[in-house]
Amino acid sequence: MSPVSAPPREPSARRTPHGLPRAGTSGRQPRAWYDKSRYLGLAELNQLRTQMVRHNLFDAHTPAERAGRAPGLLAAYRSYDGSGYDPHDTEMGRSGTRFGRNMPPDAAVPETMPQLLTPSPRDVSRLLLTRDAFRPSDRLNMLAAAWLQFQVHGWVSHGDAVKDDPIEVDLAADDPWPSCPMRVRRTPADPHPSTETGSRPGFANHISHWWDGSQIYGADEARCRRLRTGEDGKLAMSEGRLPDETTPGMAGIDSTGFNDNYWLGLSLMHTLFAKEHNSICDRLKASYPTWDDERLFHTARLVNTAVMARIHLLEWTPGIIDCPAQHLASSVVGRGGLPRWLASRARHGGFLSRSVELTGALGSTIDHEGVPFSLTEEFAYCYRLHPMLRDAYPLRAHQDGRLIDTVDFTTLQGLSTRTTVDQYGLSDLMYSFGTMPCGDNSLHNHPRALSRLTRLDGEVLDVGTLDILRGRERGIPRYNDFRAQVRKPRLTDFSQLSDNPQWVQQIRDIYEGDLDQVDAMVGMLAEPRKPGFGFSETAYRIFVLMAVRRMTSDRFFTDDYRPEVYTPEGMEWIERTGMHQLLLRHHPELADGLEGTRNAFHTWQPTG
Numbered sequence: 001m002s003p004v005s006a007p008p009r010e011p012s013a014r015r016t017p018h019g020l021p022r023a024g025t026s027g028r029q030p031r032a033w034y035d036k037s038r039y040l041g042l043a044e045l046n047q048l049r050t051q052m053v054r055h056n057l058f059d060a061h062t063p064a065e066r067a068g069r070a071p072g073l074l075a076a077y078r079s080y081d082g083s084g085y086d087p088h089d090t091e092m093g094r095s096g097t098r099f100g101r102n103m104p105p106d107a108a109v110p111e112t113m114p115q116l117l118t119p120s121p122r123d124v125s126r127l128l129l130t131r132d133a134f135r136p137s138d139r140l141n142m143l144a145a146a147w148l149q150f151q152v153h154g155w156v157s158h159g160d161a162v163k164d165d166p167i168e169v170d171l172a173a174d175d176p177w178p179s180c181p182m183r184v185r186r187t188p189a190d191p192h193p194s195t196e197t198g199s200r201p202g203f204a205n206h207i208s209h210w211w212d213g214s215q216i217y218g219a220d221e222a223r224c225r226r227l228r229t230g231e232d233g234k235l236a237m238s239e240g241r242l243p244d245e246t247t248p249g250m251a252g253i254d255s256t257g258f259n260d261n262y263w264l265g266l267s268l269m270h271t272l273f274a275k276e277h278n279s280i281c282d283r284l285k286a287s288y289p290t291w292d293d294e295r296l297f298h299t300a301r302l303v304n305t306a307v308m309a310r311i312h313l314l315e316w317t318p319g320i321i322d323c324p325a326q327h328l329a330s331s332v333v334g335r336g337g338l339p340r341w342l343a344s345r346a347r348h349g350g351f352l353s354r355s356v357e358l359t360g361a362l363g364s365t366i367d368h369e370g371v372p373f374s375l376t377e378e379f380a381y382c383y384r385l386h387p388m389l390r391d392a393y394p395l396r397a398h399q400d401g402r403l404i405d406t407v408d409f410t411t412l413q414g415l416s417t418r419t420t421v422d423q424y425g426l427s428d429l430m431y432s433f434g435t436m437p438c439g440d441n442s443l444h445n446h447p448r449a450l451s452r453l454t455r456l457d458g459e460v461l462d463v464g465t466l467d468i469l470r471g472r473e474r475g476i477p478r479y480n481d482f483r484a485q486v487r488k489p490r491l492t493d494f495s496q497l498s499d500n501p502q503w504v505q506q507i508r509d510i511y512e513g514d515l516d517q518v519d520a521m522v523g524m525l526a527e528p529r530k531p532g533f534g535f536s537e538t539a540y541r542i543f544v545l546m547a548v549r550r551m552t553s554d555r556f557f558t559d560d561y562r563p564e565v566y567t568p569e570g571m572e573w574i575e576r577t578g579m580h581q582l583l584l585r586h587h588p589e590l591a592d593g594l595e596g597t598r599n600a601f602h603t604w605q606p607t608g
Helices: 038-055 063-067 121-129 142-155 221-226 264-287 293-320 324-335 340-349 377-382 414-424 426-435 463-473 479-485 501-510 520-526 537-552 568-575 579-586 588-594
Strands: 136-141 162-169 182-186 392-396 403-408 437-439
Touching (some): 136 142, 136 293, 136 426, 142 293, 142 437, 264 293, 264 414, 264 568, 264 579, 293 537, 293 579, 324 537, 426 588, 463 520, 520 537
């Protein structure tokens, strides 16, 4: 690919990069914004994002490919495959289009042999990633971990890995893996590669790039219609549960839009939002009794997806990045800088400029910030946060908090998922996930259950090895280069990697003293944690660039976020629903567990 970036732009006199108050434009490097007061910290965070908008957005599609796309008619609702979201490029973000990049072409080159296997990704997994003893998060619960995977499944999918011509990983003499070499399937190539001379290889997103709830609704019309009842806009459910999957060999997994890598945490989230969709349908049906199934469904999908995005922005993000500047940033992007009553009137009445700074991202003006929208390989890579998963899961009774069982991850995933729900019930399982800390995102905390995971098709894999290989295979720069590209100083000594001397020595040994060879994931998991951060501040820089962009590029969150599209009832539903309200609407029995909890993604205190 020959990525196309936006040319350097002078900041607008009226607006700043989305969601952040105006900062100085002196060009000085950002300092420790996370240690400052919320306004000073946010000003520096704004300056960082200004620089990254200019230098870290690259289009995976060539100008000739873009030029060949004609404008088309815009539908009133979200399409099944993500097409038709932009008036000038209806293919933008559609299922099957390429991932963009946050790195320039010369820094995002997929690695080949022998560099692809240097050092051995299996050795990195065994000796640096795999859990020694479980280290819990200091505040996040398992709902936060389940939510993350639930969202990622709606954003990115590289498709089924290729069985032919696997990557062969040689093993150390003491490696207990049952066969040598370890064979790892490759990422599928772009099914529609560019034919332009000098273009670079890229990878396609097999679902849409948009925040459209496709993990619930599916990424194509045929899948979506299989999940619906065909009446009153509703999704199929039976006694408060999603149906069993009917695909041969997948019985025991919920039938839903995207159920790869399925486990209990995903089942809880998918079931919760399917219930929410049907409740929204009931509300719309009461106000618009003449609407048919199709109109009820699509309007409910719009509302449900906006609820999801708002919870992620206003609750999950400040839950995992718990510092003053991020709290203010989430508030500004989620609600705008105006008082809530005035922002709502401005957003819906149009008597003030619709901007992120004033009214929040929802209802602002669509803006791709100079580069056509897509999710990026770096964004997807930074969300590979497998240490958040546990190996042992203590299950508690929601009535009194007593421990009723402790189960391992293997019994909660794959074809055992629905059996677990049958045995323990949704109420106790949801309560247990609320009271249970998830894992800390650090070295030596990768779940042992993922070190030898059996997939539904019988393939056995080490997810840690896979995580390292996928970064190299997809052109994610090694850690020091990654740091430099996101405006952080390069490290000059291994001792700067971590404040844990033992980890430093282990990394030095694995990478044979070559600091520039350290994988991005290893560096991110090793680096000293900033105050309030649930993951690496290096990875966070990708998020601060991409998070708001996912909303301001989407016409259904911007120009078409209005009562004429969502209905007044839908708009009110969105603005009145947070994670607490969502849980209590469908699980009122959890009221005692949630009492006193500021953020539903923080660990609840057991009742009793």
